[in-house]
Amino acid sequence: MTAVVDVNRVLGPLPHDDVPSRDETGLVAELDRLRIDTACVIHSYAVHGDPRDGNEALAGVTHPRLLPVPVLVPGPLGTSPWTGGAPLVRLCPRRHGWSVTGPHARRLFAELAAAGTTVLLPWDEVTAGEVHALASAAPAPRTVLTGTGYRALRELAELLEAHDSLYVDTSTLCGHRQVEWIAGRYGAHRVLFGTGAPVTDDAGPRYLLDTLDLPPDDAALIAGGNALRLMGGAA
Structure with a gap:
C-alpha cells in the first residue's frame, strides 16, 4: 500500500481561526479523515x-x-546554531526578517547541505x-518550494530547469x-505531496493525489x- 506523507502541515492554533489541528488529537483525526498516514508538522507558534x-x-x-519540523532563523538573534538532528526544517526569511543571501544564512545553508x-x-x-x-551555492541543501501556484509557474519552471536540488x-x-506537467518534464521524483493545511486547503490536494x-x-x-x-538523506 502506498504511504501518504503530507510534507507541509501546521500544528497548533491559528490567530484568526479555530482549527481542528490546534492540538495533536484534532490533527490526527484530520489525517484519518483524509487518509493521510504521516504529517511533517511545524508549530504555529514558530510562524506566528x-x-x-x-x-x-x-x-x-x-x-x-x-x-x-523545526523553523530555523540564522544569526545571533536566531534560533541557535544548527547542530543537526532533524531531517526536515522550514525557513521563513521574510516573516522573520532575515536575508537569504546574508553571511549567517549562507553558513546555515552550508551546514544543512552537509x-x-x-x-x-x-x-x-x-x-x-x-x-x-541559494540553489547556486556549493554545497546547496535540497529545497522544497511550497505554495508556488499557477502565477509562479514560469519562474518555477526556470528554477527547476537550472537546479537539481530544487523540489x-x-x-x-x-x-x-x-x-x-512538472512530473513529466522534470521527473516525478521532484514533486512531494503537501497541503499547507490548515492555512490552505487539504482536501483539494488529497483529491488531486x-x-x-x-x-x-x-x-x-x-x-x-x-x-x-529525502528525509532519509537521499537525493
Missing part, C-alpha cells in the same frame, strides 16, 4: 510568534504519525532570484494537469516515497 517557542512546543509532540537536511521554503517568503542564489510540493499546484494521470509508481513517489527518501 517566536520560532524558539514553536520549536520548544514541537519537542512535546508524541504521536508517531506527526514528524516535527547534514543532508532538506529545507521547506515557502514561495511567498523569497524571490526567484533569492532561490537561484516542489502540491499544496497549491491545483491548476489543470500542473502536477502531471487520488486522480493523478500518472503511472502508479510515479504517483506513489509523489504520495510519500519522495518525502521518505
Whole structure:
C-alpha cells in the first residue's frame, strides 16, 4: 500500500481561526479523515510568534504519525546554531526578517547541505532570484518550494530547469494537469505531496493525489516515497 506523507502541515492554533489541528488529537483525526498516514508538522507558534517557542512546543509532540519540523532563523538573534538532528526544517526569511543571501544564512545553508537536511521554503517568503542564489551555492541543501501556484509557474519552471536540488510540493499546484506537467518534464521524483493545511486547503490536494494521470509508481513517489527518501538523506 502506498504511504501518504503530507510534507507541509501546521500544528497548533491559528490567530484568526479555530482549527481542528490546534492540538495533536484534532490533527490526527484530520489525517484519518483524509487518509493521510504521516504529517511533517511545524508549530504555529514558530510562524506566528517566536520560532524558539514553536520549536520548544514541537519537542512535546508524541504521536508517531506527526514528524516535527523545526523553523530555523540564522544569526545571533536566531534560533541557535544548527547542530543537526532533524531531517526536515522550514525557513521563513521574510516573516522573520532575515536575508537569504546574508553571511549567517549562507553558513546555515552550508551546514544543512552537509547534514543532508532538506529545507521547506515557502514561495511567498523569497524571490526567484533569492532561490537561484541559494540553489547556486556549493554545497546547496535540497529545497522544497511550497505554495508556488499557477502565477509562479514560469519562474518555477526556470528554477527547476537550472537546479537539481530544487523540489516542489502540491499544496497549491491545483491548476489543470500542473502536477502531471512538472512530473513529466522534470521527473516525478521532484514533486512531494503537501497541503499547507490548515492555512490552505487539504482536501483539494488529497483529491488531486487520488486522480493523478500518472503511472502508479510515479504517483506513489509523489504520495510519500519522495518525502521518505529525502528525509532519509537521499537525493
